[in-house]
Amino acid sequence: MSSLILQKFESASPEDTESIGAEFAKQLKILDFVSLNGTLGAGKTKFVSGIIRFFCGNEGTPYAASPTYSIMNIYKCGNITVNHFDFYRLKTLQDVENCGFFDSLEGLTNLTVAEWTDAVRINYGRYAAGNYYSVKIKINAKEKRHIEIEKIL
Ligand SMILES: Nc1ncnc2c1ncn2[C@@H]1O[C@H](COP(=O)(O)OP(=O)(O)OP(=O)(O)O)[C@@H](O)[C@H]1O
Ligand SMILES: [Mg+2]
Numbered sequence: 001m002s003s004l005i006l007q008k009f010e011s012a013s014p015e016d017t018e019s020i021g022a023e024f025a026k027q028l029k030i031l032d033f034v035s036l037n038g039t040l041g042a043g044k045t046k047f048v049s050g051i052i053r054f055f056c057g058n059e060g061t062p063y064a065a066s067p068t069y070s071i072m073n074i075y076k077c078g079n080i081t082v083n084h085f086d087f088y089r090l091k092t093l094q095d096v097e098n099c100g101f102f103d104s105l106e107g108l109t110n111l112t113v114a115e116w117t118d119a120v121r122i123n124y125g126r127y128a129a130g131n132y133y134s135v136k137i138k139i140n141a142k143e144k145r146h147i148e149i150e151k152i153l
Pocket of ligand 1: 011012013014015016017038039040041042043044045046047115142143144145
C-alpha cells in the first residue's frame with residue numbers, strides 16, 4: 001500500500017479548518033472513505049463539519065457534532081448519505097464491525113468519514129470501495145494547525 005500526498009494546508013482558525021474541509025469535499029464521491037487522525041482537539045470534527053456543509057448546504061448548523069459518544073452520526077443530504085464515525089473508544093476489528101462501519105463502506109449512496117481510525121489498526125484501504133483519503137491534523141500553536149491530506153493507493 002502506498003500513499004500519495006495530495007495537499008498540505010496551514011490553518012489559522014477553526015473557520016479556516018472548516019473551509020479547508022469544505023474545499024476538499026469537492027472531489028469526494030459516493031463510496032469514498034475519509035479517515036481523520038490527530039491529537040485530541042486538533043480539529044478533526046471541524047474539518048468534517050466542512051465536508052457536511054459542502055454536501056448538505058448551509059441549513060442546520062452546526063454541521064457536524066463530535067460523534068465520540070454516539071460513535072456514528074448520519075447526515076442524509078439529497079442523494080448522498082454522509083456517515084460520520086468516531087473510533088476513539090473502539091479497540092478491535094469486532095468493535096469496528098459492530099458499529100456498522102463496513103456496512104457503511106458498501107452502501108451505494110454513502111460517503112464514509114471516520115475520526116480516530118488509528119485507534120484500531122486495520123488495513124482500511126482493503127475495505128474502501130472508492131477512493132481512500134487520509135487526513136492528518138497537527139497542532140502547531142494555539143490556533144494554528146497543519147493539515148496533510150494523502151490519497152492512499
Ligand atoms: N485552526 C483550528 N482548526 C480547528 N480547530 C481549532 C483551530 N484553532 C482552535 N481550534 C479549536 O480546537 C477545537 C477543535 O475541536 P474538534 O472537535 O474539531 O477537534 P477533534 O480533533 O475532532 O477532537 P477529538 O479528538 O475530541 O475528536 C475546537 O474547540 C476549535 O475551536
Ligand atoms: Mg472529533
